[in-house]
Amino acid sequence: MNATRPMVALFEYLDDLLRAIDNLKQRGIEIGDVHSPRFQEEIQAAMGVKRSPVRFFTLTGGILGILTGFGLSIYTAMQWHFIVSGKPPVPRVPYVIEAFEFCILFSVFLNLGGMLLLSRLPKHKLPKHYDTRFTEDRFGILLHCQEEERDEIGRLLSEAGAEEVNDLG
């Protein structure tokens, strides 16, 4: 099997980029990453990505938080069985507050942790193909192609309106 070579194309305009994505997909060429200076719903739709699973991390955090809040409060109350303010030794209503706060706290921890994990962050080094203009005003497509596909893909990207097509091989 031939080794693939990374190629990156830069676009000034969003509609050009979307056209390039469409063209590449129609030819069955696999796209690695699409970079943009901001979140673009159209890019997500063009790439056909599903909703992020980060929400399951958040939900897990919430459930763990509720269990921790109630668990900690009940466990500590059970150590001495004191009657405080005429309430039973394990009053349920006040412990809802601990459960709620822990629910939010753990949800947030797992939300952020899930986001970082799924995004493969943190990274100590930026990828070789990365261009600093991606955080300014340019869009970019990274793809890996076979040696014999290079010219055709380069032409396809230029026709779609790419400003630059760089072969990083």
Added chain:
Amino acid sequence: MKALPDLTYRQINERIMAPMTPLTREYLAWLGMCLCGVLIGAGCWAYQIATGLGAAGINHPVMWGTYLINFVFWVGIAHSGTLISAILYLFGAPWRTPLARSAEAMTVFAVSIAGLFPFIHLGRVWIVYWILPYPNQRNLWPNFQSPLIFDVIAISTYLTVSLLFWYTGLIPDLAIIRDRIKGWKKKIYGFFALGWTGSHKQWRHYNLAYLLFAALATPLVVSVHSVVSWDFALGIAPGWHSTIFAPYFVAGAIHSGLAMVLTLLIPLRRLHKLEDIISIPILENVAKTIIFTGLIVAYSYLTEAFISWYSGNVAERGIFHWRAVGHYAPLFWLMVTCNTIVPLFLYFKKIRTSIVPLFIISILINIGMYYERYVIILSSPGHEFDPYSWSIFHGPSWVEYGILLGSFSLFFMLFLIFARVLPTVSMTELKEDMKSPRRASALSGNNGGGQ
């Protein structure tokens, strides 16, 4: 009038990063003044630790003096940051973008400062860890039914969540800065940018995580000031023991926080030359929200007074009568005037769209909200059921004044540092408010975010 100007993506980066330039003398002078205030506050706290809590003006039965007033005041200030960044995000209000970053920073600094005051009030601050639930050889645990423990958990959660929410929003912006600067600063910004590249995979997870952050921060903000209000409402002192306290405190917190947003952003927009981004229509929207929160606060004041009369409870009637005509009467009427009457001037478009009146009103509301906490926290324990124990708080001691000065100085110092080292407006979100650059638009002369 348009709230936001048409800017290209590059112009957004340049405009927002422009103030992150070498330090000016004026900036250093302001920073130096704040640092002096912080040192005075730290010195007063050190003096109090060395001599004991008697250095503060608190005494039985008014055991919660200005330290608790400051605590509630700063927690309140924090709230509008979350309102602007989280609640308005969920509602999709377009005018939040230029304000959100600074308001979030304000939240983080205000909660951090609020969190210092229980430490200061404890006296023996080095044993503060006793309040945390940790396994120990005596098997002693905090009482999880106590509103003070609710407070510890709620405030720590709020600080952690606000800080992480703020930081998460900063990640793409830190990457922008990383890509535009050189030298040792590039390494620092690069470290905190976590290797962000803006790929569609990263945006996909980031966008949902940010939305969930906002969704989680929204109930949290309501819960935190409710919990703070229960420090009082769960006590049986007349004037405190009221079910209205939670919504009343939350509305008051947002009222004071929005006023502080104006107090901070009106000078900031001028210093950073961001008048067209933090524009008059944006400030006008804040002013309109202040009218709304001011009306809720006014309604709460009236409800409190009505219920004290309607309840027929002698002690309740006594405290409300005393607040209005007794020792704290000047402060009570100052609070009523600043919090409920002054905001009504914002009904006039000419006033709410003029910078100077807006700035003055924001400061008056801050003063009013500080004295609201002063009246609530000091008057009730000083005028309980039995007249033999009635007492008044004779005003803060010089140590409390010093610590109050220190807290304000620390807040403004942190904000000044923030305004210099981080973008005060989210560049990424501002780009999201602009049209994306399209060839079709470029040909017709309206290029959106393109060059």
